Amino acid sequence: MNIRPEIKTAHSVCPHDCPSACALEVEVLDEHTIGRVYGAKQNTYTAGVVCAKVARYAERVHHPNRLTHALKRKGAKGSGTWQEIAIEDALDEVAEQLLKIEARHGADAIWPYYYAGTMGLVMRDGINRLRHVKGYSGMYDTFCVSLPWSGYIAGTGKLAGADPREMAKSDLIIIWGTNPVHTQVNVMTHAIRGRKERGAKIVCVDVYETSTMKQADVGVVLRPGTDGALACALMHILFRDDTADRAYMAKYTDDPVGLEAQLKDKTPEWAASITGLKVEQIEDLARMIGATDRTYFRLGYGFARQRNGSANMHAALSIAAVKGCWQHEGGGAFHNNGGIYHWNKTLIEGLDVKDASVRWMDQSQIGRVLTG
Known part of the structure; x- marks a missing residue:
């Protein structure tokens, strides 16, 4: 008779950009590996149900083609050749380029542009802290909502x-x-x-x-x-x-x-x-x-x-x-209950250093922005 192994269950929340924010029960196979993901039964909204893509989240987390280190383009743009570099070196190169642009053209020449996806408030909106501290151009979110x-x-x-x-x-x-x-x-x-x-x-x-x-x-x-x-x-x-x-x-x-x-x-x-x-x-x-x-x-x-x-x-x-x-x-x-939580995002987004005089540009008009 097959004996089911002892599998631990951890509690989490779905990291997708989805208004459900489902409560999750995650199988923990070892300290580096997850198994099946379920909707939390005790949460009365999730009610033990989760979408198919999140139920199979382990396939994404542990996929052999998942990018797990920094890559730098090697050769001409479009050649498709890359070389692995340390994450610290990658961060340094990006920071140096940002400082060069700021010194030459001003801070508002940099436009942090992003949207949502597989991330939460810190991972998605934390970039705005850098934006506001440095005085980079603001982005008006016009996709979707x-x-x-x-x-x-x-x-x-x-x-x-x-x-x-x-x-x-x-x-x-x-x-x-x-x-x-x-x-x-x-x-x-x-x-x-x-x-x-x-x-x-x-x-x-x-x-x-x-x-x-x-x-x-x-x-x-x-x-x-x-x-x-x-x-x-x-x-x-x-x-x-x-x-x-x-x-x-x-x-x-x-x-x-x-x-x-x-x-x-x-x-x-x-x-x-x-x-x-x-x-x-x-x-x-x-x-x-x-x-x-x-x-x-x-x-x-x-x-x-x-x-x-x-x-x-x-x-x-x-x-x-x-x-x-x-x-x-x-x-x-x-439609959405985002207005009931009253999050204080000051720490996440650096709202205490936000400069209202810095220009804001429309996310959906990126083509016009880049071509003048």
């Missing part, structure tokens, strides 16, 4: 929403602009739990038939960038059919009367001509929302992939307020 975050915060006041675990207590879950079957498996953990335990319906809104849509009860495929038109028509119907919660809006929203007037002509027919959907699809979805107080809107980063993403995000988010979903457990909306 600028449009949806701006639209969401315009509605909620901060980057926060209903606890995503409440999807398990929802009666209608609308997954809009995200494909969590492949990109954020924990969303499906709680959405499917809501379906199994409460009979919740799952609706997926996206620009093509995603894997998430294939698991949903209702799929809504609209033209790219037309989410706002759909959202406006849905709210129009809620007002028209008197399923909007006017008492809630009067107490908690800014201008419900003005919103209703603005949406007067945003009919399903109007939206159908823009979105490519059938009028019946829009009417049916609005009826589902109108009949369901515990409607949860899970709004994703698809809104970042469109020029009018901020307006579309804000429109989709507003449906939850018009219906009054926020007042019910299992209802409301969620």
